[in-house]
Amino acid sequence: MSIVELARPEIQALRPYEAAEQVDDTIRLNANESPEVCAAGKFRRPLNRYPEVRPKRLQNGLAERFGCAPGELLVTRGSSEAIDLIIRTFCRAGVDNIVTHTPSFSMYRHYAAVQGAAVTEVRTKAEQDFRIDVGALLAECGPETRVLFVCSPNNPTGTLLPVADLEKLLEGRSESSAVVVDEAYVEFADTPSVTALLDRYPNLLVLRTLSKALGFAGARCGAVIAQAGVISMLSAVQAPYALATPVVECVEDALRDNIEAAESVQRAVAERKRLAQQLSGFGFVNKIWPSAANFLLAEFEDAAAIMQHCERQKILLRHIGGELADCIRISVGSASENDRLLQALETFSETHCG
Template identity: 45%
Template sequence: MSSVLDLARPELRRLRPYTAGAYEPDCIRLNANESPWRLPGDKSERGLNIYPPPRPFDLRAALARYYAASEEELLVTRGSSEAIDVLIRGFCRAGEDGILICPPTFDMYRLYAGIQGAEVVTVPLSERDDFALDADRVVRAAGEHTKIVFICSPNNPTGGSIPRPRIEAICDALAGRALVVIDEAYHEFANAESCLHLRESYEHVVLLRTLSKCVALAGARCGALIAAPEVIEFLGGVLPPYTFPTPSTELVLSALVEDSLRVSDERIALIKRERQRLAAAFLDLPAVTKVYPSDANFLLVRTRDAQAFAEAARQADILIRLFPAEPALADCVRITVGRPRDNDRLLQAVAGVEWIDES
């Protein structure tokens, strides 16, 4: 019976992982070449003079409960970006294997593939259909050396979710051929269910999650990779030990308690309301030609002059995102949904944007 690890780099499967020094709370540590003293002002529970655990097991347990996954299925990463990196390094041989992406999408897939020397196959989203994904084209384009297909849902930067039947069709067709990585970095802002049930049904499905947006912890860099236990064990051997720092672990654990999560849920609900309000307000602006449907904490807005639109926002000390390297988004700006007063300030700033009518 074949295993999902048959898709992984064979030389890495044979590589012996690094073994970190043992840690036991009641023992004096003379086995890891650490300083025996805390730095003055170190208020951390564990002590910053001591290495963090090779893998943050307490945090893994908390995240597994939060995401309704088993601990054996979860690898803690520094944001979902590190998860993308370790997946490509673990499954793509430089100069031989590749990934498939559906642009416009999160550009780190392309970048990490380039760093690894992996080929990038592109199946663009349909601009005429609100950047919809064509599942049949994805399956046809995934060749013999395509090891990973990345699906971002809700997609960044377009904001739309990929319908579940299309994702499932891709998972079904690529079983035994490639990993299907579903990036759910913005899932908490959508109304649809997570694709976790697909992970339970298919051993080659991987989910990416992050606390950067929904729990306001972008600075703590906490992500999660959810996959089959054998994939987690393999990737854990690819990642070096001690990657997740002690302060981040303690901050994230405190953010995952019930009272803190209640505040996060209230803020997510407010962002959804503001997203709807902003979308309606943008459509009333002469400089705006389209607001794309969004299930994320941002809106993609097509304008008559994206540079002028962004400059008007900058004059009010507000930064919004342009995409000069992406032809399909040449006239678009991506706008994060902010606090109500920040959104009001943006609307006021761009209300008078002028453009040259060349029709």
């Protein structure tokens, strides 16, 4: 069975928007565009013309990079847009729900709320290093569970979901839910993407982003990878011309120049280790969790005081709050930025810890 059949019936019936034809070397009088070339910026495709409905070359480039067929990938405005598209495609408002683990990325809950889909969250425990319990996730699924979200490595805990556990989820919900693996931080982990599982599990969707390891957060570009039938359906839901010409060309060029994340990832991983080691030397740091991402989650004696102190030193950290009220998420910066943080914490230690 294809999980296309699990989508909202009106989405299954939806036909893609019929955009004005775009043919090279023709006079375009079919899209109510301006005939005058806009002076702003210099792009291969002039800005007075709409971009491609779906950016083909970029789609091919990202598919090659992420190890799937072009038809198995939809380019999105960051992976955030993909989360929204998936929930709107599969969840009937007021009827269906999503299941995920907590603490995790808040956008799953956010877009479920926008769509009127209920959310069931399975708590992971600090004392178990926030291990994701797939048995507990499966136990929470019911007939209305259309989408399961797992984030690996997880934001904000840095936890990885072992592939064998993911396979249990995919098998457990094979006919009944889309299982989305958010791999926003996978480049920083020691494990490969789970995209290779796509052939075996038709209910798998993988989210990738260019915002983290690849350094293109400002371009707003990501992708969802899934079986071709699922991608066609998500594409029908996405706005036409979703990716703007400047973004498409900038990312196309970067892919052509073969943006190499490997070195910056290596630096981030080395800095993550250094930061973790140095942080653990401060008496006011209670715990640092193992992280497979480009951040660390740490528990402090007085997280609010640390936040305040660092802010005064013009260093911004992320206080998550809620069940993690004593914890702060620290993004791994450059070596000099991390040095600044460590100096600030040294000053804190001198002034607050007698």
